[in-house]
Amino acid sequence: MATLDRCSLCGEDTSNQLSWQLLFRRKNNLPCCETCRNQLLPIVGPLCLKCGRSLQQIESRFVEGKQCSDCVRWGERGWDEVLTHNKSFFEYNDFLKKILALYKFRGDVEVGRVFSSLIHRELKSSYSFIDQVIPMPASEERMYERGFNQCEVWIEGTRFVQDSPLMRTKNEEKQSKRTREMRINREKEMFQIVEGANVVGKKLLLLDDIYTTGTTIHYAAFTLKNAGASNVYSLTLSRG
Amino acid sequence: MRFASDLFNNKEIIVPEFLYQSSKLPEFFPISHYPSLPQLPINQRFKPNRKIIHFLSGRHLLRDEIPFSLQELHAHYVNGYLQLEPGIQTLHGREMCMRCGNHTFSSFSCARCQRASCQYCRNCIIMGKVTSCSPLYSAPSRQYEPIENLTLQWFGKLSEGQQEASHAVIRAIQNNHSVLIWAVCGSGKTEVLFHGLAYALSQHKSVCIATPRTDVVLELAPRLQKVFPGLTVSPLYAGHSDPNSSFVISTTHQLIRFKNCFDVMIIDEVDAFPYSVDPSLRFHVNKARKQSGSLIYLTATPSKSFLNQETLNVVRIPSRYHGYPLPVPTLQWSGNWRKKIEKGQIPYTLIDWIKKQMNAQKPVLLFFPSIKIIEKVKCVFDEQRLLCEAVHSEDPNRTEKVLQFRRREIPILLSSTILERGITIENIAVAVVGAEDGVFTESALVQIAGRAGRSASYPEGDVTFFHYGKTNAMIAAIRHIRKMNQEAEEKGWLH
Ligand SMILES: [Zn+2]
Ligand SMILES: [Zn+2]
Ligand SMILES: [Zn+2]
Ligand SMILES: [Zn+2]
Numbered sequence: 001m002a003t004l005d006r007c008s009l010c011g012e013d014t015s016n017q018l019s020w021q022l023l024f025r026r027k028n029n030l031p032c033c034e035t036c037r038n039q040l041l042p043i044v045g046p047l048c049l050k051c052g053r054s055l056q057q058i059e060s061r062f063v064e065g066k067q068c069s070d071c072v073r074w075g076e077r078g079w080d081e082v083l084t085h086n087k088s089f090f091e092y093n094d095f096l097k098k099i100l101a102l103y104k105f106r107g108d109v110e111v112g113r114v115f116s117s118l119i120h121r122e123l124k125s126s127y128s129f130i131d132q133v134i135p136m137p138a139s140e141e142r143m144y145e146r147g148f149n150q151c152e153v154w155i156e157g158t159r160f161v162q163d164s165p166l167m168r169t170k171n172e173e174k175q176s177k178r179t180r181e182m183r184i185n186r187e188k189e190m191f192q193i194v195e196g197a198n199v200v201g202k203k204l205l206l207l208d209d210i211y212t213t214g215t216t217i218h219y220a221a222f223t224l225k226n227a228g229a230s231n232v233y234s235l236t237l238s239r240g
Numbered sequence: 241m242r243f244a245s246d247l248f249n250n251k252e253i254i255v256p257e258f259l260y261q262s263s264k265l266p267e268f269f270p271i272s273h274y275p276s277l278p279q280l281p282i283n284q285r286f287k288p289n290r291k292i293i294h295f296l297s298g299r300h301l302l303r304d305e306i307p308f309s310l311q312e313l314h315a316h317y318v319n320g321y322l323q324l325e326p327g328i329q330t331l332h333g334r335e336m337c338m339r340c341g342n343h344t345f346s347s348f349s350c351a352r353c354q355r356a357s358c359q360y361c362r363n364c365i366i367m368g369k370v371t372s373c374s375p376l377y378s379a380p381s382r383q384y385e386p387i388e389n390l391t392l393q394w395f396g397k398l399s400e401g402q403q404e405a406s407h408a409v410i411r412a413i414q415n416n417h418s419v420l421i422w423a424v425c426g427s428g429k430t431e432v433l434f435h436g437l438a439y440a441l442s443q444h445k446s447v448c449i450a451t452p453r454t455d456v457v458l459e460l461a462p463r464l465q466k467v468f469p470g471l472t473v474s475p476l477y478a479g480h481s482d483p484n485s486s487f488v489i490s491t492t493h494q495l496i497r498f499k500n501c502f503d504v505m506i507i508d509e510v511d512a513f514p515y516s517v518d519p520s521l522r523f524h525v526n527k528a529r530k531q532s533g534s535l536i537y538l539t540a541t542p543s544k545s546f547l548n549q550e551t552l553n554v555v556r557i558p559s560r561y562h563g564y565p566l567p568v569p570t571l572q573w574s575g576n577w578r579k580k581i582e583k584g585q586i587p588y589t590l591i592d593w594i595k596k597q598m599n600a601q602k603p604v605l606l607f608f609p610s611i612k613i614i615e616k617v618k619c620v621f622d623e624q625r626l627l628c629e630a631v632h633s634e635d636p637n638r639t640e641k642v643l644q645f646r647r648r649e650i651p652i653l654l655s656s657t658i659l660e661r662g663i664t665i666e667n668i669a670v671a672v673v674g675a676e677d678g679v680f681t682e683s684a685l686v687q688i689a690g691r692a693g694r695s696a697s698y699p700e701g702d703v704t705f706f707h708y709g710k711t712n713a714m715i716a717a718i719r720h721i722r723k724m725n726q727e728a729e730e731k732g733w734l735h
Contacts, residue, residue, distance in 0.1 A: 107369040109348040110362060143351045147358075147371070153348065 007033035008110045009099055029121075032114050039095040043088055043239055050074070051214055052087045053239050074218065083221040084231045087126075088211055088239035089118065096238050100209060104150050112153050115237055119154045119207070122235065127205055130233070133160035136208040136220065137191065139168040151207045154237075165197030165227075166220060190216070191223040200228035205235055212240035241303065241373055242268035242353050248318045251280055256310055270353035270373035272326040279323055286319035295482070296322055298381035298446070298501025300339060300527070302368045305481075305497070306377060313377065327374035328359055338376055339496050340364035341523030363520065364496055378499045381446065381530065392438040394431070394467040400733050401557035402432050408555040409436035409536055413445070413504055418535040418552040420510075424724050425540045425690020426664075428561035430460065433506065434467060436536075441471065445503035446486035448528065452509055454478065454491055455662060461489050492521065498528035505529035509661065510537040510546060511683055540690060541683035541720075559728035563735045564699030566721050567692045569685070571714060574706040577674060581613070584620050590673060590706055594626070594652065597669040597702065603645060604652045605670050607660070607688055609677035614654050617673075621652070628652035631659065660687040667698040675705035675714055685717035 005014045009032045030037055045056040050071035055063050062069045074080065090096055103112040123133065135151030143149060155161055169192045193199070206220055211234065221232040243254040244266040254277065257268045292308050293316070306313065316322045328345065329338055336343055342363035350358030353373035360371040370376070398406055405421045412419040413436050423429040433449075440447050449464075451457060454477040461475035464487075474483035476490035481497055483490075488502070505525060529535065537552075547554070560566065574587040597604050608614045611632045618630045629641045629650045638658070645653040646665055653659075657679055670692045672680060680688075685705065692701025705714055728734050 106365055107360070108362060108365050109360070110346045147350050147352045147369070148348050149351070156349070 007036055008114050009033070009036040009102075012036075030114055030118060036095075039093070041091040041093055043091055050083075050085055051211060051239070052085065053211075054091075057091070070214065074214065079218055079222075082225055082232065083214075083218055084233050086211055086214070086217065086234040086236065087122075088236045089115075089122075090238045092210060092212075092238040092240040100238070104146060104209070107147055109148060109153055112150055113156075116154050116156065119235070119237075120158055123155075123158065123160065123205075127233070127235070129203060130160075130205045131202040132162060132165070132199075133158075133205045133207055134164055134166050134220075134224075136206060136216065137164060137167050140170070150209055154207060163194070163197070165194050165199050166191055166224060167194050168192075190219045193223060193227045197227075199224055201230050202228075203231045203233075204229050205233045208234065208236045210238045210240050211236040241271060241375060243271055243274065243375075244268050245274065248280075249283070252278075253280065253318050254324070256314060258310055259314060270326075270350075270355060270358065271324070271375045272328060272372040275326065275329060277324055280318060280320040282320035283318075286315070286321075288316055288319070288321045292316055293321055293379055293382065296377055296379035298379070298498055300376055300378045300497055300499035302327070302370065302374055302376065304368060316379075322377055322379040324375045324377060326372065327370035327376050328361065328372045335359070337361035337364060337370050339367075339370050341520045341527075367493065367496055381501045383444070390438075390441050390468060390470050392434055392467055393469055394434055396431060398431060399428065399557075399559065399561045399563065400731070401559045401728070402428055402561065405429075405432045405555050405557050406435050408553065409433060410439050412436070412534045412536055412553075413440050416532055416534045418537075420537040420539070420542065420547075420552050420554045421557065422542055422554055423538060423540060423557040424560060424566060425687060426560040426562075426566070426694040427540075427557040429508075429538050429540075429557070430463065431561075432538075432557070433536075436504075437464070437468070440504045441468065441487070444486075445533075446488075446501060447504040447506070448488045448490055448495075448498075448502040449506040449508060450490050450492050450495055450525070450528075451507075452492050453662070456508065457489050457491055459662075464489065492524060495524040495528040500527070500530055502529045503533040504536070505533060506536045506538065508538045510539045511541050511543050541686050543683070556724075556727065558724040558731070559733040560694070560699070562696035562699055563733065564693065564696075565725040565728065565734055567689060567701040567703045568721050568725070569689050569703040569705050569714075569718055571675075571710060571718075572704050572706050574673070574708060576708055577706065578613070578708075581616050581620055584623060586620060586624065587706070590671070593671065593704060593706075598651055600669075602667050602669040602702070603648060603665055605645075605659070605663070605665070605668055605691060606652065606654050607670070607672045607680075608654060608656060609674045609679050611656055613674065614656060617654055621654070626652060628654055630654040632656040633658045657684055657688075659691075660684050663691055664694050665691075666695040667701075668692055669702045671704045671706060673706045675707040676709045676711050680711075680713060682713045682716040682720060685713060686720050689717065689721060 007014050012033045014033045043054050045054045048055055048068040048071055049066045051068060053068055058068060064072045099111060102108050133155055135149055138149050169189050204224055206217055208217060211217060217234045224232050242257045246253055246255045254274050289312060292312060317324055325338060327338055328335055334343055340361060340363050342361050345359040346362055347357045347359045349356050350373060358372050360369055364370060408419050409432060421432060457475050457477050461473050465473045471487055472485035474485045474488045476483060476488055476494040481494055507525060572589050574589045577587045580587050594604055608617060614630045614632055621628045627650060631638045631641050633656060644650045668691060670688060672688055689703045692703045693699045
């Protein structure tokens with residue numbers, strides 16, 4: 001049987017589509033079919049300067065100046081300096097939710113790779129000043145369960161493949177620390193610096209699949225800043 | 241998963257890394273590093289856990305699909321009660337997914353085996369991920385205890401055609417042969433199986449009826465349960481993949497979780513999606529069944545390639561159970577009907593036909609080539625106050641709408657090819673609109689025509705193909721139906 005060109009996301013035969021795309025230089029910048037591409041909604045319009053969400057998509061009472069009210073809250077609670085800013089590519093709609101489930105839960109790595117070239121291009125064009133890209137770390141259990149880290153896949157083949165300075169705090173350690181320093185915010189212990197890693201004075205970019213409340217990204221950035229990083233940015237595939 | 245090789249009772253075995261507790265660890269490798277794992281001899285002194293053996297008997301499962309501890313599984317493996325094999329193996333110089341038979345793989349950097357390039361199978365990933373480092377677990381198919389007083393509780397009478405096919409099924413099961421039952425729509429193919437199944441069960445044979453569609457699994461299970469009281473029927477479909485008896489009614493997808501399991505394998509609608517397009521079907525069927533067993537195919541529309549490549553016995557049932565001929569479709573030219581619909585109009589020929597059927601109190605089932613067109617037609621019908629509902633494969637309310645149509649609360653149902661099989665409604669009038677479209681193959685058209693005239697009270701159904709140019713498929717479908725009627729007539733099986 002002849003091998004077909006299939007869309008990595010939906011399995012559609014794309015052998016005809018590709019030639020059409022070449023012919024008309026269609027603007028599908030992803031290696032998937034047109035139908036799938038059209039279901040991915042890029043985040044557009046005036047954006048929150050902090051978290052990169054579209055300010056048009058939210059009610060005006062949640063917009064304060066050039067930020068969304070969530071980011072203003074983060075600022076009020078003293079987190080303003082922790083994360084420089086976040087950028088996200090797509091709206092987290094039902095389609096992307098389905099795609100991410102195929103990728104993360106089913107473990108179909110090819111599905112995730114559809115976004116690699118987009119991320120590589122973005123790293124080159126907007127983040128060339130970054131010293132290190134840090135894929136959001138997963139816990140050891142999660143890592144074994146899924147078999148891979150979905151954000152590490154996105155930087156495969158780039159100069160950014162390095163040992164991560166950041167790791168999830170192991171459960172047992174969290175427990176024991178808690179009894180000693182009862183007052184410390186528990187979630188702040190979500191991450192820790194890998195023994196021997198040095199981030200002092202570095203500009204770092206956290207890479208994650210989704211920015212929802214921003215909690216995970218803020219806590220990761222907090223740990224990195226605490227260890228001496230000069231700036232922490234984040235880039236996520238989607239904005240929930 | 242990673243394993244180390246070790247010795248147990250002087251036999252070479254492999255041990256999962258998680259079972260090592262000492263600080264001095266041996267070297268671990270992905271299971272694919274151990275290409276040939278011999279079946280270990282049964283250790284008579286070991287007391288196996290019956291639950292594990294029953295669960296894994298005739299199955300072919302990933303670690304994540306087995307609700308028992310790794311320690312227990314390992315103990316049963318080293319004592320000869322179950323087998324392990326790498327999920328992906330090289331056979332005849334080619335790598336193959338041992339679960340689905342696929343040969344092309346993607347790779348990824350794997351945390352489970354710590355290899356930068358662990359392969360995985362995309363073909364069957366929807367059923368769980370098979371990688372180079374996944375073991376597949378199986379245990380030999382077990383001998384089933386006879387079920388007391390298991391008799392067929394069905395006293396209906398088979399038509400002559402059914403009778404012949406029924407004998408062929410029994411013979412295939414007795415002699416462990418293959419047979420194709422080519423039964424026209426409405427011939428009563430399920431009843432054809434009853435006596436064969438009764439025989440198989442009396443011989444404690446394990447049986448699987450596989451069908452492409454979950455709907456059929458759900459419909460068939462209670463029907464068979466009813467005629468074999470005392471038997472436990474195990475319906476298997478997405479989300480229900482563990483059988484609790486040796487009598488299984490399964491979607492074809494679920495077959496990949498079996499190995500060497502069934503004495504009698506019955507494949508329903510062998511021509512239907514996804515078989516004809518899925519080259520893995522043959523692999524699935526052959527893996528799930530015992531090679532020494534029997535294989536029975538059922539279909540109303542076997543493909544030419546299937547008839548050509550199979551050197552198997554074919555038994556035809558050209559007549560319906562009620563003994564009236566199949567309704568022969570009428571061809572009706574309807575011009576550029578798409579353009580009309582775009583303009584918000586319905587072709588005259590079609591509207592006349594619909595009105596005629598409605599005046600005769602017949603439910604009207606209309607087939608269209610695509611979901612997009614159905615949606616447009618629905619708007620036009622709504623504007624013209626023709627009460628109708630539309631169903632298609634992505635419609636979550638499909639079942640409810642079909643029920644309403646069945647209860648005659650909706651006079652007209654618009655459908656994609658999704659309802660081409662399996663819908664049976666008394667006195668129905670059926671039409672295909674846009675019969676020239678490529679989706680309406682000969683077999684699709686024969687199946688659609690087969691919806692009409694199924695009830696003995698209204699055996700003369702109306703079937704019309706509205707078209708914008710005759711196609712070979714339309715002509716072939718009509719020829720196919722005529723030929724069957726002629727054959728039935730010659731045999732003297734028609735009223
Ligand atoms: Zn696609
Ligand atoms: Zn914001
Ligand atoms: Zn496979
Ligand atoms: Zn692996």
